Amino acid sequence: MSEHRAAYRYAKALMDLAIEQNNVSAVEKDMRLVLDTIEQNESLTDVLRSPVLTGSDKNSALKALFKNSQPLTSELFNLLASNKRIGILKEVAQQYITLYDQMQGQEIATVVTAVPLNKDLEAKILKKLEEISGKEVTLENEIDADLIGGFILKVGDLEYNASVSGKLEKLERKLLST
CATH class of the missing domain: 1.10.520.20 (N-terminal domain of the delta subunit of the F1F0-ATP synthase)
Known part of the structure; x- marks a missing residue:
């Protein structure tokens, strides 16, 4: 396990x-x-x-x-x-x-970025996540310089990878499989 x-x-x-x-x-x-x-x-x-x-x-x-x-x-x-x-x-x-x-009706979302989020972008992301989930969302920002750019959004068990490094890895896998 x-x-x-x-x-x-x-x-x-x-x-x-x-x-x-x-x-x-x-x-x-x-x-x-x-x-x-x-x-x-x-x-x-x-x-x-x-x-x-x-x-x-x-x-x-x-x-x-x-x-x-x-x-x-x-x-x-x-x-x-x-x-x-x-x-x-x-x-x-x-x-x-x-x-x-979760029991308190809160959802925790983690945004992994190459550089810290500014307050405006953080507020926009929070607003969008609250609209989508219908719950109060707490946003945590983790920094990972290896991402190069873009972001990885994790909410519960879901993960959305829109990072440059993620796209490069996806492209590499696609090229190697052909």
């Missing part, structure tokens, strides 16, 4: 339990804290993915680091550690946040 699918299943199970316990937003705050902490701390990522450390050592480190977290969050750490899946904690947190946003 791919990491993405496994992370989604853990996040969905966590969401279901949080709904059952009426604790969805508190767990969401924990998941945002977990995600931010992992993203800002490369050594924590190394610890979580280390084949040398045991699952219980990783679990202990997480519980010490997030000692004020919800009981469901601690149980997630336990479950991931016992299933030898603690390395996907970041992805689980991301998936939970996405599920939470």
